[in-house]
Amino acid sequence: MKKDNLYNLTPDNLTAAMKIAGEHAYRARQISEWLYQKDVSDVGLMSNLPAALREKLLAGWSTDLPKAEEVKTGADGTEKWVLRLATNDRKTGKPHRIECVLMPSVDRYTLCVSSQVGCSLDCTFCATATMGFRRNLDPSEILGQVIHARKLLAEKRSRLSNIVFMGMGEPLLNFDNLCTALTNLTAKEAFGMSPTRITVSTSGVVTGLKELAERFQVGIAISLNAPTGALREEIMPKVACKYDLDSLLKAAKIVGQTRRKPVTFEYVLLAGVTDRTDQAKDLVKLLSGIRSKVNLIPFNPFQGSKFRRPEPQNVLKFQKVLWDASIPAYIRWSHGLDVSAACGQLAARG
Numbered sequence: 001m002k003k004d005n006l007y008n009l010t011p012d013n014l015t016a017a018m019k020i021a022g023e024h025a026y027r028a029r030q031i032s033e034w035l036y037q038k039d040v041s042d043v044g045l046m047s048n049l050p051a052a053l054r055e056k057l058l059a060g061w062s063t064d065l066p067k068a069e070e071v072k073t074g075a076d077g078t079e080k081w082v083l084r085l086a087t088n089d090r091k092t093g094k095p096h097r098i099e100c101v102l103m104p105s106v107d108r109y110t111l112c113v114s115s116q117v118g119c120s121l122d123c124t125f126c127a128t129a130t131m132g133f134r135r136n137l138d139p140s141e142i143l144g145q146v147i148h149a150r151k152l153l154a155e156k157r158s159r160l161s162n163i164v165f166m167g168m169g170e171p172l173l174n175f176d177n178l179c180t181a182l183t184n185l186t187a188k189e190a191f192g193m194s195p196t197r198i199t200v201s202t203s204g205v206v207t208g209l210k211e212l213a214e215r216f217q218v219g220i221a222i223s224l225n226a227p228t229g230a231l232r233e234e235i236m237p238k239v240a241c242k243y244d245l246d247s248l249l250k251a252a253k254i255v256g257q258t259r260r261k262p263v264t265f266e267y268v269l270l271a272g273v274t275d276r277t278d279q280a281k282d283l284v285k286l287l288s289g290i291r292s293k294v295n296l297i298p299f300n301p302f303q304g305s306k307f308r309r310p311e312p313q314n315v316l317k318f319q320k321v322l323w324d325a326s327i328p329a330y331i332r333w334s335h336g337l338d339v340s341a342a343c344g345q346l347a348a349r350g
């Protein structure tokens with residue numbers, strides 16, 4: 001039988017597992033310290049655990065994490081990492097691979113993590129869609145990306161400051177594993193990160209959005225990408241047909257009421273398709289009544305894509321319409337474009 005991974009347990013589950021194994025509850029705290037605070041996953045090195053417990057752990061549990069396989073570093077210092085998982089794909093026979101992206105800025109590092117191998121949503125402008133859906137990541141595979149980044153940054157004498165769930169996959173379609181990963185990222189017995197330094201981005205899966213907002217004070221970003229339901233259905237066919245624009249905006253409004261920060265809307269600017277100023281005006285109307293902030297993402301091209309990057313002056317004009325209506329709008333001139341590490345460019349081989 002496949003052993004379950006210790007990183008898949010929340011602190012409460014780990015305590016319960018220790019009790020079942022006839023151990024003291026404080027052993028769970030000691031194990032968490034090794035796993036999350038000292039970044040040690042080798043049970044053999046957990047020197048304050050009795051040998052008998054270490055043997056029990058080794059016999060019953062795994063602590064394997066995804067393996068770093070390749071890195072591409074962009075001119076702006078962005079690092080795109082390919083990580084290999086322990087499973088093989090049924091169709092291709094090759095190992096499953098995921099990507100995560102480490103982005104430096106003036107005083108901090110942000111890590112963009114994947115939540116699934118591939119994606120099932122077929123958004124027409126996204127490279128991950130070309131891979132199709134392979135499988136959900138389990139919590140250990142999500143947390144493994146964070147542990148990888150923490151180790152890299154410790155070598156650089158730096159620290160991870162922010163995490164965004166904007167890599168491969170749709171986080172809300174992997175809801176339970178997302179919640180376990182968020183629990184371990186924020187629990188004081190585990191990584192103890194402030195939830196305000198974590199952002200979960202969804203393409204608009206309304207189910208789960210409110211529950212996520214109630215359970216975690218993480219930032220929530222919604223990939224709106226079009227100012228009308230009809231255009232959204234054209235460019236994001238699966239998710240937009242399942243969850244109509246009206247119900248998405250209603251959910252966004254409720255989410256906005258549960259936190260101090262405004263809801264972030266992402267909007268991909270596709271030349272001639274979503275970048276016209278009349279569309280910016282429609283967007284203003286759509287967002288009226290919702291405390292919002294907009295991130296404008298000029299389309300990042302990839303091989304085989306039918307869309308084009310917008311002209312810079314059109315991007316600026318679009319932005320101005322939003323600011324003129326008092327909607328904060330920021331342009332994401334993407335990180336790591338030269339190494340295909342930017343939004344929507346992640347598509348691992350295999």
Ligand code: SAH
Nearest residue numbers: 126166170201202203223266299300343344
């Ligand atoms: N599935 C989630 C998270 C992954 S995508 C979501 O859709 O929110 C992260 C962001 O990148 C989304 O806002 C998405 O709209 C955007 N994106 C996807 N493909 C892109 C591309 N080729 N160029 C620019 N942004 C893109």
